Amino acid sequence: MQTITNKTLADTLYYEDIPVLTYTIHYPYFTTTCGYTTAWRINNFYRFQAKQKENYARTTLYKEAVEQAKYQKENNYPFNNYEVLSIYQITYNNNCIVSLYTDYYTYLGGAHGTTERTSETWDFQTGKRLSLSDYFPDDPMFMESILAEISRQVTDRLEKEPSTYFEDYPSLIQGNFNIEGFYVTPEGIVIYYQQYDIAPYSTGIPEFLLPFQNCTKNSNT
Structure with missing residues (x-):
């Protein structure tokens, strides 16, 4: 069985004095007795994914949020700040096998946000992602x-x-x-x-x- 530590990237981004975007990105960090090298590779996989999500929030989504905030302010409309939330759930952790899914939620100021799910199942002994x-x-x-x-x-x-x-x-x-x-x-x-x-x-x-x-x-x- 693996030990999981939660890692988080989070921030609130502003345009002038308006908080236009907040993001919270959780991702797992594994320690295991099944294989140090495989754990290192899998940890890098999730670290890279988290940094990609953060970069997308800080660049593409932030730019969109600023434009929307400007428009709403100029037209005296209320502005709903953008939000990114990425949460993972460990669904199986036994022997050298771990399975989990990640729900990636984005809210862009509309009626409701959207959630996209991804998932992986790993064999920590071989480093293989099971299909x-x-x-x-x-x-x-x-x-x-x-x-x-x-x-x-x-x-x-x-x-x-x-x-x-x-x-x-x-x-x-x-x-x-x-x-x-x-x-x-x-x-x-x-x-x-x-x-x-x-x-x-x-x-x-x-x-x-x-x-x-x-x-x-x-x-x-």
């Missing part, structure tokens, strides 16, 4: 099985809560499927879709659990 196919090594048709199970779960959910998914969800499930859009929990593999991929904003980020007994490999290997 979805690693959990189905003996099943060449695993993709079809996953898509069918997701469709079944959506159908069940719609019976209980109508209108929580788009009407053309069967084609959207297949067309918007991202093979990297998964993370691991003690119960199984969770497949997720981004906002608006298969459901309206109010549904959030749709998630679908595939229990480990339905896989041909468990998370301990």
Whole structure:
């Protein structure tokens, strides 16, 4: 099992006396007995991602926020400051395997913000980032099985809560499927879709659990 320390990049940026943008970017720092070199590489991966997000906030988004603040001030409109928030969640940490996802939220002054999710599952012994196919090594048709199970779960959910998914969800499930859009929990593999991929904003980020007994490999290997 790995030990995780939280690291944070945060600041509030101003235009004149107006706070136009705030950002808070959390990212993990790992220590492990499974492999010092692999931990160093994985830590660099998250450090680099965090710095990229910070740079984007301090340059591109800050410039946009300043322009918007100027316009709002000139026209006597209230200005809602921009916000960036990046939060990770460790979903599995056992032996030398770690899985996590990161939700990257941006608010640009509109009715609501947007959230984009990314995820990784690591083997700290080898340094390999595990893929979805690693959990189905003996099943060449695993993709079809996953898509069918997701469709079944959506159908069940719609019976209980109508209108929580788009009407053309069967084609959207297949067309918007991202093979990297998964993370691991003690119960199984969770497949997720981004906002608006298969459901309206109010549904959030749709998630679908595939229990480990339905896989041909468990998370301990």
